[in-house]
Amino acid sequence: MALLEVRGLEVEFPLRASKLKALRGIDFTLDAGERLGIVGESGAGKSMAAYAILNLISEPGRIGAGEIVFDGQVLNELSNEEMRHIRGNRIAMIFQDPMMTLNPVLTVGTQMVECLQAHRTISDKDAKALAIQKLREVAIPSPDKRFDAYPHELSGGLRQRVVIAIALLLDPAIIIADEPTTALDVTIQAEIMGLMMELCDNHQVGLILITHDLAVVSDVTQRMLVMYAGRVVEEGDTQEVIANPSHPYTKGLLQALPQKNEAGRPLNQIPGTMPSLADVPPGCAYNPRCDHADDRCRQELPELRALNGGKVACHHAEKLT
């Protein structure tokens, strides 16, 4: 059985008269030690899915339907206190901007020890030793000095390493990384991604990598999901999806990569923008931007169905491959 299984997850925000659905039913699974990529445009619901897994959607948003099963427990039915023991402890999360995720007024060490003591009964001395060991694991030079440093004394790359060290502190089963390298320098990006892959392999940690960088996804992950307007439109083996995309949206994304374009010519782009979640068009949400859309696409919502080893939500997938 999969370590994490998300079934029919819907997240909704009540409006005055109606509900705005940020996630419109997504399904996926993650096995222990597996690395899964989630890609999509801004607003597709990638981060929302991550927050939903940790039950941290801010009010008034809520999980409207579906369930998240982690290690035999239904996470969205746990009490706040039970959920608190999952967060950080069994499932950790890494955010986009390491400038913002560390508290500016507390030292790195304080924040690490605090995290340990929130979940385990451990003495200050042992906690410090463990924290320094983790700092060493993420290849921070002179970790015992950095332990007493404030976040502003560290560079962006070092800070993201500290954030990763905090995420690994309690040996979680899953790390959710929400665009962990977007705020970093390109050269540092590669280092950090390499480090995360290595650590996940060594500790058998499952990784959910949320990004819009297809290059990172293809380097790091084994499987990937493509999201569009709050739904999964394609799922499959990463290399397979990138080599032979089935959904027109995935194709569009891949066509838009600069590498796929001729030098000196305008870049290919998908015409239009993603619909606002307040008025998602009926039928396939992608139909207004799709070259292959017909009447069926405009009326009938395509279900995610198996195709060529992967899954795709398009009526015309067979014709297009």
Add this chain to the structure above:
Amino acid sequence: MNAVIQKALASNFLYQFRHDVVAMTSAAVLLIMVLLAVFAPFIAPQNPYDPLQIDIMNSELPPVWLDEGDAQFVLGTDPQGRDMWSTILYGTGISLLIGIFAVMLQAVIGVTLGLLAGYIGGRVDGFLMRLADIQLSLSTLMVAIITLAVFQAAFGAQLYGELAIIMLILVIGIAEWPQYARTVRANVLAEREKEYVDAARVIGLSRLRIMFRHILPNTLTPILVISTVQVANAIVSEAALSFLGLGMPVNKPSLGSLIRNGFDYILSGQWWITVFPSIVLIILILAINLLGDWLRDALNPKLYKET
């Protein structure tokens, strides 16, 4: 490295301080007044609380530089024959004591409620902020006058005299909590949207821990700034209440009760009984407020002054 940066920060702060004449002067004045008040028992020539040291025959003597002045009483004496200089030293102490403790009480109540309102939000926020609105719509003095008058009537002047300091601290402390609560709440609303708070929740820290350990230290700057202003306000409130006869009793006077005490004699020529405590009160309040202004500017990086 840590120590070096802290030193650099501190010295920048000190640098700004040393190059601001107003800040330096007011800090010096304040420091001198606090020291005088703290060491009053050793400095003052007379203990104004000890009836044995007071001789009614010495009452209403003018300051030493006037014709009838006595070298023993530099600033003259009051109607009970107490040395004005000694009484002012002790009175300043009482005023400062009430001011500081009242503000500490305000801060504890206000910061806690402000954190709760800002972080929990929703109905808790609505309830606490309406409570603050109600509190603010009743002026501090009004609340204080009613409470103290009722207390005085119910328990008699004797007991009231003994408990006056505690009563004043409680009344002024409770009446002004919304100042802190509103400021803290506004800051918490801004801080709670920052990612480090999300990160703290993701780590699985409890609400209380996030509020007091993560958000509170990030809102300390405005708390520090309003604290100075509030100390000055509390001292003024106490002086006003004492002036109205609801503050410190005559046998244990604060600056306010000294001013009131002398006010009855001002038209009969004994001006010094009122004027000297008034000057001390004005200097004290001015020094605190100027220091508060400087602190606000110095701690706000958006307000770099051109020097």
